[in-house]
Amino acid sequence: MPNPFLYLGVDVGGTFTKTALIDPAGRVLSKEVISSRGFSRKSVLAARLNGAVELLCQRAGRRRKDLVAAGVGVPGPVDFGRGLVLSLTNIRGWTRFALARFLSKRLGMPVFVENDANCMALAENRRGAARGFAHALCVTLGTGVGGGLILGGKIYRGPFFLGGEVGHIPVCDTGPACSCGGKGCLERFVGNAALAARARRIFKKRISLEEVSARARQGERRARRFWQETGRLTGRALAGVVNTCNPEVIVVGGGVAQAGPVLLKALARAVRRHAMRPIKRHIKVRRAILGNDAGMIGAALLAKEQAEA
DSSP states (O other): OOOSOEEEEEEEOSSEEEEEEEOTTSOEEEEEEEEOTTTTSHHHHHHHHHHHHHHHHHHHTOOGGGEEEEEEEESSOEEGGGTEEOOOSSSTTOTTBOHHHHHHHHHTSOEEEEEHHHHHHHHHHHHSTTTTOSSEEEEEESSSEEEEEEETTEEOOTTTTOTTOGGGOBOOTTSOBOTTSOBSBTHHHHSHHHHHHHHHHHHTSOOOHHHHHHHHHTTOHHHHHHHHHHHHHHHHHHHHHHHHHOOSEEEEESGGGGGTHHHHHHHHHHHHHHSOHHHHTTOEEEEOSSGGGHHHHHHHHHHHHHHHO
């Protein structure tokens, strides 16, 4: 007999939003991708999510009243206690937006809002590559560089809700300006745009990162060096987090992680080279295993844990 309790997981992106119906064990029962276009109008957001809930329940053969709570991950800082989105670059009108209260009224259930990288970290900790570890650093390498810290089995948010923002570790005093207000942040060197620009310089033509990865797998020297340098730079920055927060495991996900072992091995070597001696013998570096579902699963598991608290 299926567990009667279900949870809605929502992973909001600037272009698309992923939704899923999740059981208490973190298994995806059904999922649907909806457009984020027009989300600056709050009524559009509510209508699309309500439509997605109906579709998800229909596909899973479940009833809407089985839903206990919803979790929503967003790509920006969140005041978790108040369910407040503090800012969001890709969607206008969400600055200091009380998203949890707004959606709770319109979906008819408790709603909990969290930063998307924190949702990914929670999912990998509860169901993925960081399962069994009380202290984990989870990193997403893609358009930007996101990070989430699990310390003592709980998400570490910090007093200003910016815990785990590894993409904004400064790696170069004279580097390019960053949207965060700093200069030379890690994200400006290993985010998708920076990597694509570096690939064009190296290969003397416009080339996708997927093609660079394919060439690296085929053993092409330039492609392998490209990803090794990316791994070294990322690993040096993450070693600072390792020395400060002492996680047991680093989990690396996101589109850039599709480069595979050539990237991850270089990253792991750099972490161990720069980590303090007692730590480097124990720190583990693993590739994320939940893929594109991690944000939805983490958001739903967050809702489950909060509803049960």
